Amino acid sequence: MSAPVLEIEGLHVLLRGERREPDRLMLRGVDLSIRPGEVHALVGESGAGKSMIARTVLGILPHRAQVASGHVRLLGHDWLKMPPAARRAMLGRDVSLIPQDPMSALSPAHTIERQICEVLRLHLPMSAQAARERALALLDAVRIREPARVLHQYPHELSGGMRQRVLIAIAFACGPRLIVADEPTTALDVTVQREVLRLLRTMQQRGGGQSGGTAVLFITHNLGLVAKLADRVSVIHGGRIVERGLVAEIFDAPHAAYTRALFAATPRHDRPAEALRPIDPAVTAALDVEAAAYDNAWARAR
C-alpha cells in the first residue's frame, strides 16, 4: 500500500468569536486519509465542517479561523509548518481546487486563455506558446466544443457548465496528485451536473499525466453522488468524522446512528415526495451533547 496523498490527524480548527461571542470549535479532531488515486467523499450537512477541512488543506481559512492543533501531511510534507513560499509552489501544481460556484471563481477581467496559462506558467517551465497549446489541449480534454474560440472568450460569455469545465481544466492543468472538489455541482442545474461529474471521473482516472490517477477529496451533501463516484467515504457531523469506510460497505451496513439517520432522510424516487423526512432529531441531539462534552474537555486540556 503506497503512502497516503493526504493525511489529516486530530485536526482542530477554532473560529474566533467576534466581540463578546465565545470562540467556537469548527473541527473537533478530524482524522482523514486519502490514498493515491482514490475518490474520497466527505459527506455531511451544511455547517458540519466539510469546507473547513477543504480550506485548511488549501490554506485559505477565513481570517477568524485558525488551526488550533493537529497535523496535515500532504505528499509527505508537514503542510501546516511549511514555509509559505514552498506551500505556494505546491498549490495549484500538486493540490488544486474545483470550487463550488463556477459563476464567480473566474476573474471577469481576463480571457480563459490567460487564466489557464497563468497556472501553467506559474508552476511549469513553459514558453507562452507551449502554454497556449497546452491550454487548448486542456479545453479539448474537458470536452469544450470549439476550444480555440473559447480560449479567447471572457468568463461572462460562457454558461455555468462551461465555466465549471474551464475550472476543471485549470485544476488538472499541472497534473496534480490531489484535487479538492468542494461541492462542484451544487451550483449547476441537474442535466449539466451529470455531464460535469462524468467528466470529473474521466479526468480523475486519466489523472492529468499522473499514473494511477488523481486523488479527489469530494465534498458533497448528496449521497447519490457518493454512491456513483466515490471509493471511500467519511461522514462528518459537528466537526467530527462519525463514520468512515468503503462506500460499498457503508451503504450496505452503516454503523453509526447518524449515518443511518442520514440514509433514512435521503429522498428516494420509490417513495412519494411528501414522505421527505428530516434527520431524526434524537440522533443529532445526542451528537450535540457529545460535542458539547468534547468542547468542555478540550477547553480544560488547553
Add this chain to the structure above:
Amino acid sequence: MSLSPRAWFGIAVSLLLAACAVGAPWLAPHDPLEQDLLASSLPPAWAADGEARFLFGTDSLGRDILSRLVWGARPALIVAVAGALLAGVVGTFLGLAAGFFGGWWDAVVSRLVDVWMSFPAVLLAIVLVAVIGTGLWSVVIAIALIDWTRFARVVRAEAMQQSRLNYVVAARTIGLSRAATLAREVLPNVLPLLLTLVTLEMGIAVVVEAILSFVGLSVSSDMPTWGGLIQEGRLYVNQTPWLLGLPVVALALAVLGFNALGDGLRESLDPVVAR
C-alpha cells in the same frame, strides 16, 4: 468594439484640447501676448463691429482672445493629465493596500483619508501652492496631494469587495502570493473603474488649475491660462462679457469632454458592461 456617441464626443474634445496644447504656436492666429491697443476690446467677429482677424475678439489690451484660449489649453491639459495620474497612482496604491490587506494598512489609510478630507480642498490647494511656490508643477503636486483621497476611498471599497469574490480566493489556491493576487487579479478588475476616476479627476484638475490661476497662484502671468482669462474678464464683465464667457465655455467643454471620455471608454473596455 463599438464606441458610444458619448465616447466619441469625449474623444473629440480631448483630441481638440491635445491639438491646441501641442500645436498652440502653429494653431493660434496671433501671438497671445502681442498687444494691439488700436484694436482693444473688440467683440467677436460675428458681432456688428467685430473684425475678421480677431475671431473671438480682443481684450482691453488688444490681445487676441482665440490665441489666448488656444495657448491656455496647454497648462490646462498638462495639469489635468499629470495631476490626475499622480493623484491616481498615489491613491490607488494606498487604496488597494487598505482594501486588500485590511488590518493595519486599512486603519492607517482610512484615518489619513478622514483627516485629509476634513480640510476644504481649494483652501488646501492655495496653502500648498503658497508653500511650495507657484508654477505649473506646484499645481500638479498640489492636486495630487489633495485628490489622492478620492482614488483611495473608491479603490479601497472596490478592492475590498473584489477580494471577497471567489476568483480572488481561487487565485490563492493556484499558488499566487497575496501581492501577486493583488497585482494580477484585483488590479485588472479595478482598472475600468480607475479609468473613469482618472478622467473625472482630469475634469476636476482643470477646474482647480483655473481656480489657482484665477487667484494668481498658478503659472506666471505671461503665460495665458483659462483661469487668468476669467479673472481678467471679470473686471470688464459689463463692457466685454465675451471676455468672461469664452474661457468659461472652454473650461466647461473640457470638463464635459473628460467625463464623457471616461464613461464612454469604461463602457467599451469593461468586458462585463461591453456587449
